[in-house]
Amino acid sequence: MNTYIVSAICGCLFFVTGFSQDRNIGELLNEIEQNNIELKAYQSLIDGQKLQNKSGNNLPDPQLSGYYLPFGDHQTDDYTEFEISQSFEFPSVYAARNKWNNLKAEQLQAAYGEKRQEILLKAKKWLIDFFILQKRKTIEDERKKQSQEVYEQMQELFNREQVGILDLNKAKVAWIQEQFVVEQLEAEIQNQKTALQALNGNQPLGLDNLQLNIPFQIQTVADLWNEKLAKDPKILELKAYEAAAQQNVKLEKTKILPDLSLGYNYQGVNGNNYSGVYGGLTIPLWNSKNKVKAAEANYKYQQSNTQVVQQMLYAQLQQEYNQYQLLLEKYTEYQDTIETLNSEELLFKAYSLGEYSFLEYYMEVQFYRDATDRILQMEKQLQLLQAQLLIHQL
Template sequence: MNKHIVSAICGCLFFVNGFSQSKTIAELLTEIEQNNTELKSYQSFTESQQLENKSANNLPDPQVSGYYLPFGTHQSDDYTEFEISQFFEFPTVYSARSKWNNLKAEQLKAVYTKKRQEILLKAKDGVLNLYFLQKQKSIEEERKLQSQKVYEQIQELFKKEQVGILDLNKAKIAWLQEQFVVEKLQAEIQNQNTILQTLNGGQPLELANLQLELPLQLQNLETIWNEKLAKDPKLLELKANEATARQKITLEKNKILPNLALGYNYQGVNGNNYSGVYGGLSIPLWNSKNKVKSAQANYEYQQSSTQVASELLYSQFQQDYNQYQLLYKKYNQYQETVANLNSEDLLFKAYSLGEFSFLDYYMEVQFYRNATNEMIQMEKQIQLLQAQLLIYQL
């Protein structure tokens, strides 16, 4: 009988756990990436731009023309002429433009990846904010219960005329303040849920049991920066812009070469007809003027822009990295000092035993609560900075 009871309990626990499994941030971000409407629309835009760029390298449409001249005074038969022709640029132009289009496709890919990472970073920040709001709410709910117990105790003491009305009012205000803090946090949690649901294409997310990794001791600055250089879409976009501008010079130089035309021509008059190959040559004397110089100037601008932007990104990266290291060190010191003290419980027991007045208890407990709150905010800042520094991994 006991074995059956134990088996039933284990089965129930397994059943409950199956429906209350927590999700990692990576799993949530994967879901948001699949459902985000902005990313879907931007992906469609990217595809349309790539197709438009490819269409610019198509041959022009063939031309067909004909003449039939029956009017006027003439002794011979009516004059008839028919011609079909195909115009095209010099063959090397199409090869150069194809390479240019491929580089522009890399540009679009980098821009899409940058947009994707911006949205996923926003989502990750939102999940982190939600996690710490939930964590703070759990702490504040315990504090609210403690404040309620203190208020109820002082009510009893007031009835026995052992404390005055001022202590009773202070205890009630402290309890009301904690109630307001919990209600405010609940509203913020709801708002954050709404923001994340919007990022998820309007579909709800399972956010009840979030799993959060502990803050990391990051690798050294140069190691992370080298990884960022190879993967970060902002830097890849700059390189793609530069490569595209360089290929544009090659394309414009090829477009100086003459345009060509080939076709078939037929002429018929006075019972005779002639037919043969048609050929034409168009020399771009005016249309190509200054275009190579313009492309070269744009390439020089892109080179300079890449250098300036890279330096700015590295400077910001250094600042974020140094700030992270400082906060990480301070957080560990706080954690070692505050986390294991259990000061609020000890103070509450001391107050319950009459070792503190309400005013002394409240001042002491606020000090430790402020320290705990600061440690939570510090952990939050570390997680947000870590997400920013490692955005290239998203």
């Protein structure tokens, strides 16, 4: 009998833990990436553009033409002629354009990566907001409980005529304020859930057990910059533009070579017929004029643009890094000071023992509550700034 009871209890515990597993931010971002409607639509657009570029390297359609000339003043049989031909660019042009298409595909994929990064950064910041709101609600729930206890104590003291109506009303107002703060936070949490669900393709997103275990210490600026150079879609897109522009120079140079045509021709008149191979070429005198120079000018621009944008991105990284380090230093100092005091809990115990009047307690506790709120706000700022700094890791 005991064996069945133990088995049943274990089964219940397994069931509960299976549905209360902690969700980290990485898992949630992966889920959002899979379900986000905007990303799916953008990927379809990218795929279509790749196919469009690839179709530009197809051969022209074959051409079939024919003549049948029965009219006119002639003594011979009617004249008949038909011809089928296929024109194409010089073979090296197709190889060069194929390489250019591959580089354009990398460029488009980098653009998708940039869109993906934009959406996931938004999702990560919203998840940070949600996590901080949950922490605030936990704190405010405890404050609401304390305010209710204080009000109930004041009510008892008022009933015994040991305090006046003004002190009772102050305690009641403080309790009502805490109730309103909790209600506001509940509404904000629900709104944030709705916004995150929209990013997740309107699919439910398990957020009740969200854990945000993100270390505050990060790499040096040099390490971060090297990572960005290798991973950041903005930089990869710049490099893809530059490589595609360089390949376009080679492509335009190969287009200077003549286009070719091959085919079959048949002519028949007066019982006689002639047939054979048809061949032709175009002489590239006018169409390719200045196109190579234009491609070279565009390549030089892309090289310069890559350097300029990379310099701007590095300067931005340096500024954000300095701001982050300064905020982290102040946050650590602030947090260490407040945590060692544990003043809000001590003040409540002192008030419960009658060592403080309500007014004295409320003024003192408000100071420490403001400090706690400030720490939580600094934590949020640190997490958001770190998300921006490490955007290339998304």
